[in-house]
Amino acid sequence: MKEDSSVSVNQYKRRSLPSRILIAVSVTIGIIPIIIVMRMVSLLSNNEITTKMIIILGGIICCCQVMKAVFYGLSMWKAHDFAFSVLSEIRINMIGHLKKLSFSFFQKRKIGDLTNIINHDVDQTELYLAHGLPEITIAMLIPFVIAVSLLIMDVRLGLALISTVPLVFLYQKILNKLIAGKFMHYAKSTKKMSEDLIEYIATIPVIKAFSKEEKRTKKLLDGMDDYISWVKKMTVSISFPMTFSTMLMEGGLVVLAIVGSILLKDNKIDVNTFVLAIILGGIFSNTFAKLPIFHHMSIIFKNALREINSVMGVKPNNTNEINSNIKSGDIEFKNVEFSYDEDKKILKDINLVFKKHSINAIVGASGSGKTTIANLIMGFWKPSGGMINIDGKDISKISEHDLSRLVSIVQQEAFLFNMSIEENLRIGKKEATKKEIIEAAKKAQIHNMIMSLPKGYNTIVGESGAKLSGGEKQRLSIARMILKNSPVIILDEATSAIDSANEHLIKKALDNLGKNKTIITIAHHLNTVINADQIFVMEDGRIVGNGSHEELLQDSKLYKKMIEEQACVDNWAIKEVVNS
Numbered sequence: 347m348k349e350d351s352s353v354s355v356n357q358y359k360r361r362s363l364p365s366r367i368l369i370a371v372s373v374t375i376g377i378i379p380i381i382i383v384m385r386m387v388s389l390l391s392n393n394e395i396t397t398k399m400i401i402i403l404g405g406i407i408c409c410c411q412v413m414k415a416v417f418y419g420l421s422m423w424k425a426h427d428f429a430f431s432v433l434s435e436i437r438i439n440m441i442g443h444l445k446k447l448s449f450s451f452f453q454k455r456k457i458g459d460l461t462n463i464i465n466h467d468v469d470q471t472e473l474y475l476a477h478g479l480p481e482i483t484i485a486m487l488i489p490f491v492i493a494v495s496l497l498i499m500d501v502r503l504g505l506a507l508i509s510t511v512p513l514v515f516l517y518q519k520i521l522n523k524l525i526a527g528k529f530m531h532y533a534k535s536t537k538k539m540s541e542d543l544i545e546y547i548a549t550i551p552v553i554k555a556f557s558k559e560e561k562r563t564k565k566l567l568d569g570m571d572d573y574i575s576w577v578k579k580m581t582v583s584i585s586f587p588m589t590f591s592t593m594l595m596e597g598g599l600v601v602l603a604i605v606g607s608i609l610l611k612d613n614k615i616d617v618n619t620f621v622l623a624i625i626l627g628g629i630f631s632n633t634f635a636k637l638p639i640f641h642h643m644s645i646i647f648k649n650a651l652r653e654i655n656s657v658m659g660v661k662p663n664n665t666n667e668i669n670s671n672i673k674s675g676d677i678e679f680k681n682v683e684f685s686y687d688e689d690k691k692i693l694k695d696i697n698l699v700f701k702k703h704s705i706n707a708i709v710g711a712s713g714s715g716k717t718t719i720a721n722l723i724m725g726f727w728k729p730s731g732g733m734i735n736i737d738g739k740d741i742s743k744i745s746e747h748d749l750s751r752l753v754s755i756v757q758q759e760a761f762l763f764n765m766s767i768e769e770n771l772r773i774g775k776k777e778a779t780k781k782e783i784i785e786a787a788k789k790a791q792i793h794n795m796i797m798s799l800p801k802g803y804n805t806i807v808g809e810s811g812a813k814l815s816g817g818e819k820q821r822l823s824i825a826r827m828i829l830k831n832s833p834v835i836i837l838d839e840a841t842s843a844i845d846s847a848n849e850h851l852i853k854k855a856l857d858n859l860g861k862n863k864t865i866i867t868i869a870h871h872l873n874t875v876i877n878a879d880q881i882f883v884m885e886d887g888r889i890v891g892n893g894s895h896e897e898l899l900q901d902s903k904l905y906k907k908m909i910e911e912q913a914c915v916d917n918w919a920i921k922e923v924v925n926s
């Protein structure tokens with residue numbers, strides 16, 4: 347299986363060959379009328395042309411113009427067709443690739459950064475492939491054809507025209523280095539600005555809630571001001587060297603005019619040759635002078651590809667083969683160590699077994715590592731030491747697909763897509779019938795609430811489930827899990843307070859998850875874990891006790907203390923209700 351999905355400039359240049367050949371034909375045909383017109387002028391001045399010849403030559407010019415336009419049109423069509431298929435190809439491949447990347451990748455890369463690559467950078471490739479590449483072909487080919495024609499016509503005039511070309515290329519090479527550095531800076535600040543904007547929009551509710559809007563808006567606008575003033579400075583520092591470069595490119599025409607005039611004065615060429623050379627030289631310089639602009643486009647294109655490859659070049663996390671024989675069984679942690687980053691160890695020498703079909707709970711202070719254990723079972727992260735086995739098989743050898751079939755998780759923040767309730771539930775089981783969906787919703791204690799909505803199961807939930815309460819979202823995600831029916835279930839209890847009616851419904855929903863399941867609850871409310879077969883007590887990344895509720899009350903001081911604290915909180919909550 348190919349792991350590196352990077353894209354390369356050459357791969358696209360090769361595929362754009364048909365459109366570049368068509369444009370080359372168009373350009374070559376376009377030169378013919380100029381030569382014919384010059385020949386006609388020469389014949390006219392010598393009185394050697396007949397009306398019939400004028401009509402024939404005029405006809406040839408018309409045909410050439412039509413053919414030039416047809417080939418140009420075909421080339422543009424091919425170039426756009428190719429560019430847009432590349433555009434969607436890159437986006438589809440990127441989305442497919444992103445799906446395979448590990449959770450840690452998404453922790454390191456910001457959403458704004460990835461959105462910017464998929465939208466802006468991929469669009470830049472279209473701009474270059476549909477417009478840049480054909481124009482570059484024209485800007486290279488026309489000067490080349492003209493230089494060769496002039497060299498054949500009169501070698502002295504040809505050499506005069508191309509005399510400044512080596513100088514131009516040398517100067518351009520130096521200039522490119524200068525621009526490339528500045529351009530990298532420009533690309534980075536454009537990217538940062540767009541990331542900041544996306545983050546700003548995404549966090550507006552938080553900003554408003556904490557009355558920080560003025561401060562944050564000012565910070566964002568200051569960032570934009572910095573960017574604009576930097577771009578202005580950059581434009582000035584690049585404009586002058588670019589103007590000089592254009593002057594050098596047009597220098598050939600000046601040399602040609604001087605050499606041509608001397609040769610004309612000494613009667614070494616005739617007036618017609620001189621005029622033709624000047625006209626061709628003008629076209630040569632005009633076209634050649636456009637090269638820096640297109641070169642700039644190619645820098646943007648290469649930069650866009652670099653950004654795309656910063657995603658496509660990342661190796662997928664888990665490329666194991668799908669294996670339909672993978673079975674559920676005991677989940678065993680053997681000397682597991684884990685760090686999110688190198689400085690801090692989060693899990694230290696974890697040894698535990700979640701027995702098949704048992705009900706387990708993990709308790710401990712906030713930050714002790716409970717959710718991290720769930721993340722490792724889900725394969726979101728890999729242990730930095732030790733091993734995790736399911737039914738004796740190392741989970742790093744189990745494919746993502748198989749692991750997701752075995753394990754389901756209901757997270758603290760239940761995520762719902764901005765589509766209908768039915769479609770959200772169907773994510774649990776694609777082929778589920780309406781009856782199965784309703785059955786699952788009933789078990790999850792959410793059916794009545796859905797039916798009370800005017801559009802029932804067809805109600806569109808807002809982005810990230812914004813139109814539903816926290817408890818309703820959790821019950822929907824439990825219904826989704828009931829449909830998925832995987833043998834291992836992880837419940838990351840919501841830390842935030844849920845009203846008692848909702849808590850009661852969620853508890854009932856969880857009781858309906860079904861028998862023969864291995865359940866692991868990451869408990870924030872200790873009264874929900876009392877009936878668990880096994881409770882693991884965590885402290886600072888270690889398991890410091892395990893057993894049933896009664897056993898732990900006897901053996902674990904920490905657990906006893908936590909239970910007492912919970913009782914205090916519950917009493918306090920009851921008093922609050924009574925007093926209100």
Ligand SMILES: Nc1ncnc2c1ncn2[C@@H]1O[C@H](COP(=O)(O)OP(=O)(O)OP(=O)(O)O)[C@@H](O)[C@H]1O
Nearest residue numbers: 453686687692710711712713714715716717718719
């Ligand atoms: N993505 C991450 N990157 C870096 N550190 C992280 C990340 N996620 C969690 N941590 C750190 O790892 C430690 C354990 O976090 P974890 O979420 O597992 O604790 P927890 O016991 O589930 O906490 P809570 O009860 O508050 O949910 C904490 O110190 C936390 O700051």
